[in-house]
Amino acid sequence: FKKKLVKKNESVGTETTEERIYSFNDYDETFVKIKKVLWILGLRLTRNDSDRVKLVHILFFIYLYKRQQWIKPFCMKFWFQVFYWFEFANLLGAVILEIIELIRTVTGGSFEDIIASLGMIPCMGYLISAILKSYKICYYESMYENLINELRNMWPQGKVTEDEHVIISKALKQLNFVTTGFYWCNYALIIGCMLPCYTALIQIAFGQDVPKILAYLYWLPFDPLQPYVFEVLIIIQTWHTILSIMGIVSGDLLFFIFVSHITTQFDLMSLRIEKLIFVPTDQQLINIYPLAIHNKHKRNDQVASTEMQNEEIREDVHQKELLDIILRHRTLIRLCADVESLFSFSLLINFINSSVIICFLSFVIVVVEKWYEFMYKTAMVTILSQTWLICWFGQKLLDSSKRLSQALYNCGWYTSSQKIKKNIQIMLFRTGKAVGVTTYGFTIICLASYTTIIKTSWSYFTLIYNSYKMNQK
């Protein structure tokens, strides 16, 4: 409500340039969805709880007070921790149960049973991924908070120039599109997973004689198809599905958001570097060249013209600006290293999972599932697009850090003093090496690694399919 009021005031004052004013609100808005997801998982991203959470806290405290129980006030953090570990135990339990069931069918069951249980391997992969991702968020909470705050401080405030606006708005649009799409697609996946079970339940309730289906094959010491046990089990399995998928969503969304913001900052820095040094236009720098266009605004500036004449002042101005840029560049590199340390292991497991899961999913789709069933097809599309999104964001980061070296060459370094030239040169050295995220040191995340994953999955799939075909004969 408050935000809407503020926006209204702004639009009254500055009509044409309203879209070019940015504030921390734009930055915080990108985190809204992820906070919702994390709340379900029992994780807090920042120590500032939303108003709703604070309200719950206060109510709970009042309740305790009324019961005359002077329990030491457990802060929200404690309850969140309890909640999280409960969910963690849930997921771990699910994994263990599925593994036991799988081992049982592989050793004891027939070939058809094995094929049916192969459908469980994607689920297990999902669960393990979810556990890893959510665990990282829980364990390294302070690091995440630091990342968010530092990126927040770098966010442009107030009016920005036209080119900066183009960069920021494009990045925000892409990020919003991806976040929203990803979020809702995963909800669709949850529904798709649980739909067969619930349809069967509804059909039984209407008296039709349909076999009861459980979404996942757990090893249970009792018969799962007993009347009340079955319903409870379905609910527990729904809860597990939500947990595992939300876990993956949380990890991935955080990665996308961080990488997107770092990429935006790199692009803004490229722009800043290109505008750093003023170079006059003449026969050698004709006015349609980009450097001349960048410097157009400076030509009318009185300060710039006085600056031009005095070499020392000019050098000082450039040096100060360059120092600022260098410090920010170092900060961004450090933040990238943070992102790497937070995400690289889970992304490695994610990539291994993806190759294995894509292979098994394609096998299951081709062999087991009927053409009108959509559970595994949806899962296939989700995992293909999830892996592609990760690789695409990684590629964007690589490209934006490479553009820095181009921007450094494009600025008018040849008219600056020796000192500035040497500084720019050392920066050129560093920007020559692109900054990216690796999968625990194995491969760098980019579109080329996506094709490697697809190729690997394809070769696994053909192998399994051919052995299945031979077995059939």
Added chain:
Amino acid sequence: MMTKVKTQGLVTDLMPNIKLMQAAGHFLFNYHSDNSGMSMLLRKVYSSVHAVLIVVNYVCMAINMAQYSDEVNELTANTITVLFFAHSVIKLLFFALNSKSFYRTLAIWNQSNSHPLFTESDARYHQLALTKMRRLLYCICGVTVLSVASWVTLTFFGESVRFIANKETNETMTEPAPRLPLKAWYPFNTMSGTMYIAAFALQIYWLLFSMAIANLLDVMFCSWLIFACEQLQHLKAIMKPLMELSASLDTYRPNTAELFRASSTEKSEKVPDPVDLDIRGIYSTQQDFGITLRGAGGKLQTFGQPTPNNPNGLTQKQEMLARSAIKYWVERHKHVVRLVASIGDTYGTALLFHMLISTITLTLLAYQATKIDGVNVYAFSTLGYLTYTLGQVFHFCIFGNRLIEESSSVMEAAYSCQWYDGSEEAKTFVQIVCQQCQKAMSISGAKFFTVSLDLFASVLGAVVTYFMVLVQLK
């Protein structure tokens, strides 16, 4: 009435290519002198008619392929033909959808910077580029016409049959088919008579135009690369005089006047006698006397008195020329980088499609090649397809490779000039340039592969491997 359209830059250089593309039916509607509504409409109708004819005939060929897909040999042969001409259809569509990008790349070099001392070198390399581009165009046009002619000639040799599988006995039989260059399904009977001649004429037209469409676009891409390479050659060539100019600013050098000779069109300057060079060297700065400074105002002309800051006694104008040489070099280099980036953005996806289709075609051709059993029509046609496809890939790989080599040899040129005698400014310039030019500029097929001779070698290697393996399996 038709006034010559005023074009500049790349468009002027590539005008014959552009005209040929317009004649072949590409959707290229710019660069005409007469832009009235009527003629634009006529041109659009012309291109659309060509497009429709090409696509319709292509679809007929595809129908024929689907019709006779029972027999393996027939299917393989028809698939190869269909894939072979997929290039034309894709390139026609690609240009129609992407024409803005093409116009943008053609317009990049409309205006370029200049420097009085380097205009001659610029013009020389521009002329070189122009010659090479024309030669390439003639060569490719010749090859296209030759291919069409040999295709039509080959039609008249051998038996004109098609293979079908006998369903009962499962062996292949032959059935007579019309003696046409391409096997296609037509709604009318083309075995003989006027319909046969009509179909033949249509197919000759179709062969010529579809090959021209594909090849002319490739020629445009390669011409762009030739232009970029010659610009890089120009930059390498002026590196040496640039170093000397820069050195003359703060180190005493004999014969500095010669460096400024290119700008002597406005001034009268005497060339120093080569015999007396050693003695004259000391006095060579006296040549500068002949240069009058326009608008010097009240500034006292030093008449070439060497000062600590100006050991060669350069006039202010010459000093400005020397200082702006580096500016010219760097801005020109950045312009070339922008051109190459634009070329990559424009044509990268087309290259990706080309490579995908060529890979499949070459795999099938390797299989076909194992069935060659003598010097007959089959052998000639298979070898013809093979050479043509490999030739197309080689065509753009070699120019892509040249670009990579030229751009990375700039560093060599920078190192091999006398940078050690140069000023601090020159040395820093060489440092930054060497570092930036270590990474070669290359064209990538939508980031999947780089266009270079490595690519061609891997394609050729793959074909040979398949061929060997298949021959062994037989």
